[in-house]
Amino acid sequence: MNAAHVNLYLVGFMGTGKTTVGRTVAHKLGFHVLDSDHEIERRQGKTIPDIFAQHGEAAFRAMEREFIEHGHPAEGTVVACGGGLVVQPGMLELLKGKGVVVCLHASIETILARTARQRNRPLLEVENPEQRVRTLYAEREPIYRQSGTVILTDSRPLHDIVAHVMRAWRRDAVDFARGRP
DSSP: OOGGGOEEEEEOSTTSSHHHHHHHHHHHHTOEEEEHHHHHHHHHTSOHHHHHHHHOHHHHHHHHHHHHHHSSOSSSEEEEOOTTGGGSTTHHHHHHHHEEEEEEEOOHHHHHHHHTTOOOOGGGOSSOHHHHHHHHHHHHHHHHHHSSEEEEOTTOOHHHHHHHHHHHHHHHHHHHHTTOO
């Protein structure tokens, strides 16, 4: 595979900027951009909160796995992954087998500020969303840290984050194309 076409998978907690950064990086690379959550909603004809309510989280996680295994092009694509996608057993290895994985990271305070007014996050539809964020973050952070290059998005301009992501992708895509993880 040509390194210039290796897929990029952006992972990280909700509110770290995966969708926004993914759009910009894809535009600069001339890649397609897909958001795993949006693609699942489109294919199911339902919102994620509706999927969670009607089918449960386990069914949604199975839809995420199906999307990563078979639901997107094998090259020339930036995939902004839902926050919980990479923490499922075996998913990090699956992603690393399909392309370069970069983790976007932000502080708890930034995540709380970015997610405070969003209503499309069923895991935060609880009595104390701040405590839920803190709990999920603590559970998921060790997996995010193992996923690939970690890039902090707190208080950084978008162009700076995008440049860092592209540098990491270019470096790691060469190794991926040569068959080295």
